[in-house]
Amino acid sequence: MYERILVRYGDLTLKGKNKKSFVKKANKLIREKVYNESVKYERHHDRLYILLNGADPDEVIASLKRVSGLLSFSKVSKTTQDLDKIKQVANEIVQSELDDKEVTFKVETKRADKRFPLTSLETSQEVAPYILSRTNLLNVDVHNPELTLDIEIRRNGTYIYCKKIAGMGGFPVGIAGKGLLLLSGGIDSPVAGYLAMKQGVEIDAIHFESTPLTSIESAQKVVDLTKKLSQYAPENTIRLHLVPFKDMHQALLEHVSSRYNITIMRRMMYRIAERIAKDNDCQVLINGDSVGQVASQTLESINSVTEVIKLTALRPLSFYDKQDIIKIASEIDTYDISIRPFADCCTVYVPNNPTTKPKYFMCDKFEQKFDYMSLIESTIKRVNTIEITPDSPIKLALEGVTVKEALNN
C-alpha cells in the first residue's frame, strides 16, 4: 500500500549554514541507520522522501526512530490524479489506521497542481463522505481531529498519508561536538548518554572496572549497554574506554576512611576521565548524577568532584526523578540490562555511612596519604579501548575473570 516515507526534520528554526549542516548530518545518519540497498532518497526543500522500492516501511521507520534530529515520519501512498482512485486509496489508508475505537477525523487537501479541476476544499468534500460512509468509527472534527488524512495533489501524482509518527527530535548526533560519558552498569548513565546524543553530542564512553574484585559480568553489562547506545551513534559505533581500576580501588580501601571512600573514588575517576577526554577530543564529561538520589549525589558531593577537574561535567539527569529515568531506560531498551544483578565498583564495599557533606580539607587530607598521581599515570597507560557496534559479539565472561584477560584471549 505504501510506496514511500515522508521524513520531516527537527528544529527548522535554524537558518542558513546551520540549517544546511543540520540537514546534511541528518541525511548521513539516516543512510547509516536505514542501511537498505533497495531504498532511494529524494530531497524536497524541508523534507526528505525515502522511496521504498519494496522495503518494509515499518522496518525503515524503526531505523528512523534512532536518528536524532528528526521530527516525524509518515508512510505515504502515491496514486494518480484520478478522483476515484484518490478516494479509493484514501479510504484504504484510513481503514488500515482504525482499530475498534471511534476517532475524530478530518481530510486536509493541498492542491499544488492548479490544473487539477477541484479546489482543495472541494476535493476534501468529495473524499470525506466517501470514507465516512464506509465506517461507523469516524466523526468529523475539523478543528481538533485525532486522525488527519493528508492529500497532496502534485503534477506527477497524488500523495496520500494519514499518521505522523514521532521521531527522536533534538539534533543530529555529532553536530554539537563530542563528550565522554561516565558509564556505570546502573540505570541512569545510559539514559544520560542517550539524552546527550539526542541533543547532538556524540559520545565516547568510559567505565572504571575493578575486575577481579568485581565480577567480569559487571563489565559485560557495560559492553551490552554500549551496544544499545551505539544504535544511535554516528556510524553505529561508540568507543568504550575500560579503565582498570582495581589498584586504585585497593589503594583507596587502604588509605581512605570508609566515610570518604566514595567521595575520593569519584575524585580519582574524574581526574582520569578528564585525561581520557582530552586525549580523545571530548569537550565535556557527561554523567548520570541525579540530585539527591544517593549520598554521592548531594550538591556537596557533586562539588567535591567538580573541584578537581577543569572540564565541564554535564549532568542531563540532575533534576529528573527516578520514574522518568526508568521510563526512558525502558524505551531505549537499557533497563533490563541495567537491573542485571552484578556489582560494579561503586556497589562493592559500599561503606554503610558515607558522608553526604564531604569537606574539601578532608579530601585533601586523605589524598595526601598516598601517591595517587603515579597511580593515575600507570592506570591510564593500561586503559583498554574497544569499538562497540550494535552487534558486537564480545562475550567477556567466556574469556577470563578480568577484563584484561578477556580482551587478550
Ligand code: ATP
Ligand atoms: P547509575 O544508574 O548511572 O549507575 P547510580 O544511581 O548508581 O547511577 P552512582 O553509582 O552514584 O549512581 O553513580 C553516579 C554516576 O557516576 C553514574 O551515573 C556514572 O555516570 C558515574 N559512575 C559511577 N560509577 C562508575 C563507573 N564504575 N564507571 C564509570 N562511571 C561511573
Ligand code: MG
Ligand atoms: Mg551506579
